[in-house]
Amino acid sequence: MDYLDSLNPEQRLAVEHTDGPVMIIAGAGSGKTRVLTYRIAHLIYEKGVDAFNILSLTFTNKAAAEMRHRIESLAGLEARNTWMGTFHSVFAKILRVEAPKIGYPSNFTIYDSDDSKSLIRTIVKEMRLDDKVYKANAVLSRISGAKNRLITWKVYQDDPYVKADDEAAMKPKIGEIYQRYQDRLFKAGAMDFDDLLFNTNILFRDHLDVLNKYQQRFRYVMVDEFQDTNLSQYLITKKLAAVHQNICVVGDDAQSIYAFRGADIQNILNFEKDYPDLFVVKLEQNYRSTKTIVDAANSIIDKNKTQLKKSVWTSNGEGDLIELVKASTDSEEGRIVASTIFEERNTKKLNNSDFAILYRTNSQSRAMEEALRKLNLTYKIVGGLSFYQRKEIKDLMAYMRFTVNPVDEEAFKRIVNYPKRGIGNTSVDKILVAAFDHDIPLWKVVQNAHSFIGGRAASQLDDFATMIKSFKIEVERKDAFEAASSIAKQSGLLRELYEDKTIEGLNRYENVQELLNAIKEFVDNEENEDKSLGSFLQEIALLTDNDRDKDMTDAITLMTIHSSKGLEFKQVFVVGMEEDLFPSQMMMQSREDLEEERRLFYVATTRAMEKLYFTYALTRYRYGRLLNCEPSRFLEEVSPDCIKVSKKVSSKEMSGAFRREGLPGSSESSGYIGIKKKPETRMPTAMKLHTPSPDFKPSNTNNLQAEQLIEHPKFGFGKVQKIETEGINRKATIKFEHFGEKTLLLSFAKLRIID
């Protein structure tokens, strides 16, 4: 086959060795993921394996989609039937069929971390514990850690080993909270993310017939990013592959960055013990990056003591040196990054999507975003507050969730009095307590509200129950889109948003419309066989942050280093290279923690194909204060042969460039860096807001058309590019002389039409 010709001999060996256990542990960019992809294609195309019999577990759904796409191009449409996805999505799908066997409804809800935290807070309150000691976040991560190691609440409470642990000693009630939390989830017909794996383990342990069914189905099992699997995931994989033993795992111990979530590097070592006839493949050639970047990455990971020794080399060219950029403030750091991208994109004819800005914590994106926006560069944020985490979206989704699963407590709390229908918190609490105390399903209590509470609230709850019943009928009879549209209307949610005429209100209204669009797309997609609302909800609950961004047109990627695993970009900026930020303050307690941070630095470095920048600021706003920062110790660990101090323009030069040519980031810089100045003192001249002309009077914009020239009181003069009507809104896209392209709502924008 010719596709095998595009593999090196070791990669080819790994692809062709299809039967029996195989492990590939190799450095970044050496083609591990590529080998998995070719392997699946090879199984289908060459070995005639039915795609239904192949299971491939990836790190994000996006990675799965990409892999599916590539396999399709290698092995044809048949490849579509491969089971592919994250651990969570694949096993949620299986649980949807098998959940009744372990006592859950098949339309169980999946709680996201907001739901889980809210539930923990409720329980802490009910137990009259101090919520400053039992913080929801901390309690939840503790419970999550236990579940990932398959420690039940019972074992957690009784096991002397767990009890001896510091955290358990300081917070002796966590075991009880864990117990109540599981009980409440169960009663709410809900699973949190960890439960999807925990319960799969229980299912396979207690129902051998079910296990056997999936063992027969998955003749070939593959796992990418194996270094980041936790015990729960490891055991599932091992059980599934126990009959055929055709299991292939790929990973890189140097990229293990999820120990804090229970990932266990021991899994790699155990694997060799579990499969004595293991076929091990080493890949050493890096195809992704320049020699400079590969050398730098090697010099970084060399500083870790607990690392399997690997040599990674490349036959790629030297490439540019890594640039080390010093900025005086975090906003200046943002400006330098933005202007550098602007410049590089133009001089090297690159796309926005060739650039990534990587940071240690999500909050660092703000300064970057501001700078990118000023230069009109299109970007997308992966993770952070994403579409599905917005309040209005969660509200509508909660209506849908409660309709599909009317014991879902967290969904109930969200919607019972939104929009307002006169059911106060006290009544809601009474309902919840009644369900809990009498051990009656929530939905039953809601339907019989008069028995538990009195007065007006009880009648209001009757109406609420009647409404939910009517939604249920719709859900049974109609597809997801029709049912959801009707829920959005009948619940009063759309009206509530529609009546809010502020810009934010309109935005929220549009977001809800956008959700309905997404549901329509789901229904229209031929690949989705089950078009019910329940099936849509499940799909959404499983999107990881990485998948949630819409595949926009060409955009610069902003993300945390954690979410960048497995990806590659031509140019990468690792920003905020400062002590206490990266390495993180929280990760300097022990050598193990510091080594995990260093692996994170290794991951960041190895995302770059052609060019890499490390940037840091001398001062930065954190926790609402201006702090002085020290450059990160990691910077000194990079081999000095690979790095040079940058001559990037500082913001002062940049504003000069603006003045000279109206173009940001002109390459004529005199190149001094890091002038120490107070933050936020300068604003490039061209960015100063416009002063309206003396005769400025807003015009009637009803007949505004493309090509017309206008004046805006703040943004100044511009030319209309296009007019669009969307629902009730008319929008104009205008290219301003100094502010670039902006889209304005015509009902709000005050414009003077010039001709």
Ligand SMILES: Nc1ncnc2c1ncn2[C@@H]1O[C@H](COP(=O)(O)OP(=O)(O)OP(=O)(O)O)[C@@H](O)[C@H]1O
């Ligand atoms: N034999 C090859 N010939 C040409 N290009 C290759 C070859 N092997 C891999 N590549 C390319 O090198 C890049 C890195 O490959 P891949 O993403 O599979 O590496 P990886 O080992 O999975 O990296 P990571 O550890 O970051 O996940 C990809 O662009 C891939 O297409």
Ligand SMILES: [Mg+2]
């Ligand atoms: Mg990979």
